[in-house]
Amino acid sequence: MRKRPTVLNIKTIATTRFFNIEEMDIEFSNGSKRVYERLKPPGNGAVLVIPMLDTETVLMVYEYSGGTDRYELALTKGKIDDGETPIEAANRELIEEIGYGANKLTFIKEMTIAPGYQSSITYIVLAQDLYKASAQGDEPEPLEVAAFKMADLENLVYNEDLTEARSIAALYMARDVVNSQ
Secondary structure, X not given: OOXXXXXXEEEEEEEOOOOEEEEEEEEOOOOOXXXXXXXXXXXXXXXXXXXEEEOOEEEEEEEEEOOOOEEEEEOEEEEOOOOOOHHHHHHHHHHHHHOEEEEEEEXXXXXXXOOOOEOOEEEEEEEEXXXXXXXXXXXXXXXXXXXXXXXXXXHXXXXXXXXXXXXXXXXXXXXXXXXXX
């Protein structure tokens, strides 16, 4: 049976606008000690939303990504603001990024990215029964919205502009949820 290690100490060793880098002194149940480093973003996590225009059509965005220095095709995503639930954040991000809100929002799963050294949590939310709505977001430029057919998912995930693993995994999960309804 797994026994969670004991955290002996956590110390912040660097801070940026987006991350705190923490050093963690850990002791395992067998007495082994290790020092781990992790990226710990401030805030309440993030949402990634799969907006379904209808049962067959998903809306995605092309957005500039600093990490890859190019425009990436991805699902709507963003930080959860203080006082917001993941569902509320999902609807707000939809309205800001693609010009739609959703009457039906369904939590699917929590997802992590590189949990060995990063502590961020992303809440995956399926958005259905969309309606037109808009609000100013924090994007530096308007996002290009593109519609894709879920029936062509196998080709979509090999699109050279779609590289984000969270978006790819979420598309497969959404397809399964929509097909089971």
